[in-house]
Amino acid sequence: MQRRSFFTGAATAVAAASVSRVAMAALPEPVIQASADTAEPLTPPNGRPYHPVVTLNGWTCPWRMNAGVKEFHLVAEPVVREVAPGFFVNMWGYNGQSPGPTIEVVEGDRVRIFVTNRLPEHTTVHWHGQRLPNGMDGVAGLNQPAIPPGKTFVYEFEARRPGTFMYHPHADEMVQMAMGMMGLWITHPKARHPLIAEVQRDYAFLLAAYAVEPGAATPRVNEMTDFNIWTFNSRAFPAISPLVAKQGDRVRIRVGNLTMTNHPIHLHGHEFEVTGTDGGPVPLTARWPEVTTDVAVGQMRQLELVADAPGDWSLHCHKSHHTMGAMGHGVPTMIGVDHQGLVGKIQKIVPDYMLMGERGMGDMGSMQMPLPDNTFPMMTGQGPFGNIEMGGMFTTFKVRSQLGANDYRDPGWYRHPKGTVAYEWQGAPLDAQAPRQTAPGTAPGAASVHKPESLPPAAGHAH
Amino acid sequence: MSPRLLRLTPVVAALVLAGCASVAPDGQRSAVTAHTAGSLPAGSQLADPAPQARAAARAQVAAWLQQPVDADTAVRIALLNSPALEAQVAALGVQDAQRVQALTLPNPTLTLGRFVNAQEREIERQLSFGLVSLITLPWRARWQGWQLEQATLTTAQQVLLHAADTRRAWLRAVAAQQQLQTAQTLHEAAAAGGELARRMARVGNFSKLEQAQELRVQQEAAANLARSRLNAALEREQLARLMGLWGAQADFVLPATLPPLPAAAALRAGDDAEATALRERLDLRALRRELDTTAERNGFARVGAVFGDVGASYSRNTSTERASGHDDITRGWELELPLPLFDWGGAASAGARSALQRNAAQLRETALRARSEARSHWLRYRTAYDLAQQQQTEAVPLARFLQDEAVYRYNGMFISVWQLLAQARSTAQAVATATEAQRDFWLADVDLQLALTGTSPGTPPSPVTPSAAPAATTEAGH
Numbered sequence: 001m002q003r004r005s006f007f008t009g010a011a012t013a014v015a016a017a018s019v020s021r022v023a024m025a026a027l028p029e030p031v032i033q034a035s036a037d038t039a040e041p042l043t044p045p046n047g048r049p050y051h052p053v054v055t056l057n058g059w060t061c062p063w064r065m066n067a068g069v070k071e072f073h074l075v076a077e078p079v080v081r082e083v084a085p086g087f088f089v090n091m092w093g094y095n096g097q098s099p100g101p102t103i104e105v106v107e108g109d110r111v112r113i114f115v116t117n118r119l120p121e122h123t124t125v126h127w128h129g130q131r132l133p134n135g136m137d138g139v140a141g142l143n144q145p146a147i148p149p150g151k152t153f154v155y156e157f158e159a160r161r162p163g164t165f166m167y168h169p170h171a172d173e174m175v176q177m178a179m180g181m182m183g184l185w186i187t188h189p190k191a192r193h194p195l196i197a198e199v200q201r202d203y204a205f206l207l208a209a210y211a212v213e214p215g216a217a218t219p220r221v222n223e224m225t226d227f228n229i230w231t232f233n234s235r236a237f238p239a240i241s242p243l244v245a246k247q248g249d250r251v252r253i254r255v256g257n258l259t260m261t262n263h264p265i266h267l268h269g270h271e272f273e274v275t276g277t278d279g280g281p282v283p284l285t286a287r288w289p290e291v292t293t294d295v296a297v298g299q300m301r302q303l304e305l306v307a308d309a310p311g312d313w314s315l316h317c318h319k320s321h322h323t324m325g326a327m328g329h330g331v332p333t334m335i336g337v338d339h340q341g342l343v344g345k346i347q348k349i350v351p352d353y354m355l356m357g358e359r360g361m362g363d364m365g366s367m368q369m370p371l372p373d374n375t376f377p378m379m380t381g382q383g384p385f386g387n388i389e390m391g392g393m394f395t396t397f398k399v400r401s402q403l404g405a406n407d408y409r410d411p412g413w414y415r416h417p418k419g420t421v422a423y424e425w426q427g428a429p430l431d432a433q434a435p436r437q438t439a440p441g442t443a444p445g446a447a448s449v450h451k452p453e454s455l456p457p458a459a460g461h462a463h
Numbered sequence: 464m465s466p467r468l469l470r471l472t473p474v475v476a477a478l479v480l481a482g483c484a485s486v487a488p489d490g491q492r493s494a495v496t497a498h499t500a501g502s503l504p505a506g507s508q509l510a511d512p513a514p515q516a517r518a519a520a521r522a523q524v525a526a527w528l529q530q531p532v533d534a535d536t537a538v539r540i541a542l543l544n545s546p547a548l549e550a551q552v553a554a555l556g557v558q559d560a561q562r563v564q565a566l567t568l569p570n571p572t573l574t575l576g577r578f579v580n581a582q583e584r585e586i587e588r589q590l591s592f593g594l595v596s597l598i599t600l601p602w603r604a605r606w607q608g609w610q611l612e613q614a615t616l617t618t619a620q621q622v623l624l625h626a627a628d629t630r631r632a633w634l635r636a637v638a639a640q641q642q643l644q645t646a647q648t649l650h651e652a653a654a655a656g657g658e659l660a661r662r663m664a665r666v667g668n669f670s671k672l673e674q675a676q677e678l679r680v681q682q683e684a685a686a687n688l689a690r691s692r693l694n695a696a697l698e699r700e701q702l703a704r705l706m707g708l709w710g711a712q713a714d715f716v717l718p719a720t721l722p723p724l725p726a727a728a729a730l731r732a733g734d735d736a737e738a739t740a741l742r743e744r745l746d747l748r749a750l751r752r753e754l755d756t757t758a759e760r761n762g763f764a765r766v767g768a769v770f771g772d773v774g775a776s777y778s779r780n781t782s783t784e785r786a787s788g789h790d791d792i793t794r795g796w797e798l799e800l801p802l803p804l805f806d807w808g809g810a811a812s813a814g815a816r817s818a819l820q821r822n823a824a825q826l827r828e829t830a831l832r833a834r835s836e837a838r839s840h841w842l843r844y845r846t847a848y849d850l851a852q853q854q855q856t857e858a859v860p861l862a863r864f865l866q867d868e869a870v871y872r873y874n875g876m877f878i879s880v881w882q883l884l885a886q887a888r889s890t891a892q893a894v895a896t897a898t899e900a901q902r903d904f905w906l907a908d909v910d911l912q913l914a915l916t917g918t919s920p921g922t923p924p925s926p927v928t929p930s931a932a933p934a935a936t937t938e939a940g941h
Binding site for chain 1: 673674884
């Protein structure tokens, strides 16, 4: 049934686009976001006050107060997300982008969310981590009928627990999450909370992975393991905004994982504590310092630290392939392979052939070679000292002493105090006679257990 | 003119005709050339066995061989130089001589006899002459003329077939040479891939298994190169044979590529194909001549059979009485007429009638085949053009596009250099397929020309079997 409606999507999309204006009249106007840039934090204009979060390359959903109820309007719809400059992916999201807008509420708020389905198939929204009536939990078939294309459903419940949460579909979720349907939900404490610190900077993002064929624009929704686009809030480095902090600020970083694998999130230059999960604040006695925390699938982590070390510090997933753009995972390693006399021969049949990988792949970052259209390169991030040689789940944590309290703008590259940058040794060079590993392919002193016969020569008879 | 003289006219005419029948000095080559002129490249000439002409022809062939041999020159050389063709043309000369011999009146017979008995001595002189050959001379002259024309037409067809065979062999040889170039490039690339794989294995980046898989590609390319070499050599050999070349002359140079496809507007239209074939085909004209001959023979058959050979003789016998020495001379003539007592000519007449029917049916059958061949060869020609055009304007650009995309994917490290090489091989294969299609168009062009203006192009090519596209050798990138 799901499949059938998936394939008849074209017709239903037309129906979805023509939602009656009369029916919408009573609804809060949905706020559509056209930009993938990080929006200014939304200071609450009404309702209980709170310190707003900054959604990396995202924004917070405005609401309207209706008889004491906070009303939001999410529109599930196909979107085109600029995942990196010049690299566009056809996704499904909410209100013009994937991920959808962050919903920020305060503990105890009564929340009413209108969900309009402009997708070609039915959907639901599951409010991940919320305590709510069973019929509002958003599992299609179990808790509610799915929202058909063109229809608007209403969810209404009280935000009972403070913490970091998310929302995502629970109808055909394999497809809908692979297509980017997700968003953050932050419930701020209504008063000072013994386990929730006051912070000056509060950042939030979701981890998402996509499988986009080089040269294509729509994710392969059937992929289970071999993803090639690794994102914070559906953006890939170098397009992810930096996290900016004034020196001495207490900073909270909220990370949720909607990929199909775990991500060890690692911060340079500081240690942090995990102060909360989507289960709630972590008791003080259960916290320990870390520089890397693993965010497992479907989990959320709240990291907190004091930004006391000025500089541009990496913040990234420590799975090294997750800080890479698209690449072929089956390409053999070329390191150390002598190409002498072969490049010209290969160029005879492929004139544009260039030797790559002989010394490693670091050259890839500086090579400007044509790629298939709409393909996210493997590593293009540029730093003040050259190529950062990364792309994907990587960004920077920029701590500066001179920074306004509400200034979230990128302050540019860090200016290192004199004598604090690694430098080239100018003394005597390494002794050429120093011991060194033997040539590749031979293990010194290792007994040969199995020695296969050498291969037959290739076709001398043709000469 | 007196009536007596008038009565003598046929006899005189026959005598004149008989006197005129002489062997053509050029063995009918000019007659053959007249029939083939429109269908052969300008400047084509048949071999002349005269020693001076032979020397000139050798010089001419040598001059032609200085340049890369194009298709027209190949045909010119073949016409001038091929012993096989020369033999066929010489056979026509033999036939011409036989014709002239047949038209020559039999010599009169002079019979002398001397008979002696006791009383007399008799000397007999008789001059006899077979009248039939004289009386039938005008008819026979006409039939023999027709038969010669028919033989000339047949030889002209042989010339055209030889020219067509040469042209086909030239196309095959040039195409095979082009394919050999491709195979060499492919082998070189595969060898580079194999060598790279060997070096990969040497430093531990490839297993022996992975290396072996690339080695297999190299071996296949080497085998293919060997086959291409053989094919190019054999096709070239066939061309050399048809051109009558051997020794140092067989090292002639061919152009690097086939002639380009003509523009679509320059293609031969198919609407008048049948009419052209019926009007111009030499085999039809030969059969029509044969039918004429048989038809006239049909009328003559009964008479000829009944009267057989009418003989006339004049005798002058002298008897001398031995005793008296008195001569007695007897003069007189004798006419020998067979009597139609048993053979009334029925069998001969029936035979002639059947021969006529057979020839008429053969003509109809050949006309039918000519029409069908005109249609089918035009269709083949047109389809071959479309296929070649499709290969050149669609398939090859598509293969190039695929290769460009493969390079982009290689640039982005989505595919390995071996996958890139596999795509490049597939591109080279597409170019080779396009070359084959181009060759097939020109082959179809040769067949069409022959089917329309010459003769039947021979065994029709086997029906087209749509072949499956060669399996793509590229592996999908990640």
